Amino acid sequence: MDILIILRNLGLFLGILFPLVIIHELGHLIAAKAFGIKVLEFGVGFPPKAFTWTRRNGTAYTFNWLPIGGFVRLLGEEDPTDPGSLAAAPRWQRLIVMFAGVFMNLIFAVLLLAVGFMIPRERALSMAQVSEVALGSPAAEAQITGEMQDGREPMQGLQPGDLIVRVEGHDIKNTEELIYANRLNLGETQTWIIKRQGAELEAKVYARWHPPAGQGPTGIRVGAPVTCSGLDASGEAANCQLLYPFTEKVWYWPWEALPKAVDTLGEIMILTKNELQVRFGGGGGGAGIGEDQPAFTGPVGIADQTGALVDEQGWRPLIEFAALLSLNLGIFNALPIPMLDGGRALFVFIEILRGGRRIAPEREALVHLTGFALLMAGVLIVTWFDITRLIS
Numbered sequence: 001m002d003i004l005i006i007l008r009n010l011g012l013f014l015g016i017l018f019p020l021v022i023i024h025e026l027g028h029l030i031a032a033k034a035f036g037i038k039v040l041e042f043g044v045g046f047p048p049k050a051f052t053w054t055r056r057n058g059t060a061y062t063f064n065w066l067p068i069g070g071f072v073r074l075l076g077e078e079d080p081t082d083p084g085s086l087a088a089a090p091r092w093q094r095l096i097v098m099f100a101g102v103f104m105n106l107i108f109a110v111l112l113l114a115v116g117f118m119i120p121r122e123r124a125l126s127m128a129q130v131s132e133v134a135l136g137s138p139a140a141e142a143q144i145t146g147e148m149q150d151g152r153e154p155m156q157g158l159q160p161g162d163l164i165v166r167v168e169g170h171d172i173k174n175t176e177e178l179i180y181a182n183r184l185n186l187g188e189t190q191t192w193i194i195k196r197q198g199a200e201l202e203a204k205v206y207a208r209w210h211p212p213a214g215q216g217p218t219g220i221r222v223g224a225p226v227t228c229s230g231l232d233a234s235g236e237a238a239n240c241q242l243l244y245p246f247t248e249k250v251w252y253w254p255w256e257a258l259p260k261a262v263d264t265l266g267e268i269m270i271l272t273k274n275e276l277q278v279r280f281g282g283g284g285g286g287a288g289i290g291e292d293q294p295a296f297t298g299p300v301g302i303a304d305q306t307g308a309l310v311d312e313q314g315w316r317p318l319i320e321f322a323a324l325l326s327l328n329l330g331i332f333n334a335l336p337i338p339m340l341d342g343g344r345a346l347f348v349f350i351e352i353l354r355g356g357r358r359i360a361p362e363r364e365a366l367v368h369l370t371g372f373a374l375l376m377a378g379v380l381i382v383t384w385f386d387i388t389r390l391i392s
Contacts, residue, residue: 011067014068015247016318018045020105020326021069024333028072038075038084045070077344078361091348098345105330106265112131112323113261120251121320124174126224130162137219142192146201154201158194158220165200166193175222182207182217184267186274195290197220209278266335268327286363 022044032039045064071243074097076085086094131137139158148154164172167181167296168190182190185207192203207217211385228237252260336346347367351358 001328012318015042016322016325017329018067018069020108020322020329021107023104023326024101024329025070025072027100027102028097029073031100032072032074032086035089035097036084036095037086037093037097038082038087039043039072040075041073043071043073073365078364080358080361087358091352094348095345098341098348099334100259102330102334102342105326106332107355109323109326109330110258110261110265112319112326113264114254114257115261116319116323117257118254119253120249123250124176125225125244125248126174126242128164128172128178128222129161129165129225130174130220131223132160133158134215136221137211137215138208139219142206142218144201145203146197146199148197154196154199157194158203158205158218159196161196163195163225164205164222165193165195175224178222180271183271183274186217186278215290229378237296265323265327268324269331272328272331337375339368339375340371342369344366 025042029039029120030040032271040058041060041062043062043064046066046069047064048066049064050063050065052063055061058209071150074086076082079088081084086097089097130139142156142158144154144158146154164178167171167178168185170177170181170184172178172181172272187207187209189206192205194201194203205218208219209217210217211217222315224242226237228240228242232238247311312327336342347359347364
């Protein structure tokens, strides 16, 4: 890949990540100030320092030359000897301060999603039609109920030509919406509403976690229904056009967009959990995941995905991408890994289990330092593999 493209993509990614990190750190700042915990420094970017603005309350607001994040430095993060320190605050206050950044990232993700829903977008109405059903798959064995237009019992199992119009209450207007609804309910027997030769039927279809290679969770191939007017030299259909070449403009009022954003954030969490379970749960082929996709990707890999998103779909989807990144940033920081917010909170929970007895400050500091070193080593390793994958 051209180095200029890599640098452009990295610039796009950092341009999105930077404000998300500042929002995260702002959560810690606001919570600490609210509880009277002394904030030594709120840094925008990483040193070397460009300039410093110090308030009367002693907090130094620093602006630094490396725009790759931010930080909050609190008094006594492990040492409770000073009454104004974080470690001297009640446990419930410490937990709130530690998780305030995660909370801010979740709130910001909801707001970004809501803004995205308020912007008009084109929704394809091309529909989703079954084109192939794998033998022995859940789709082939699906239970079909209802009756055909002539009163006959329907043939069991999904059939080529079936039009999928609803999955677990989600209206399906194109193949992308079918994939989304299907992945949202992996490991479950889903209720589908299908149309077959003019009749509306109900199908019970199980979605597998680990289907055989080359098959999706249910064992079907789908596409938009088309009409063709001829054959090519090999006898394949030619001169094909979409049977439903329509779109609609979709947008929501703010009071509609906000609750929809909350629901969508919950669905994204479920999809993320399902994705991890598919990737690391063992078994056969993934649920539509390319075999060349890495299990983990670092800043360079995410930057490459950011550039690809802009190249394929333009700038508008970056709002949803930023929301997803904000959510991931919040979830990652909540993990019980030393040096992260969740890791610091873990020591508070250990203190509770020990009846209020603290782990020695120097030991806790050493654990966090070791965790930070291992985390940075992991980032460097993943980044190295990302770079070699992109330039190969």
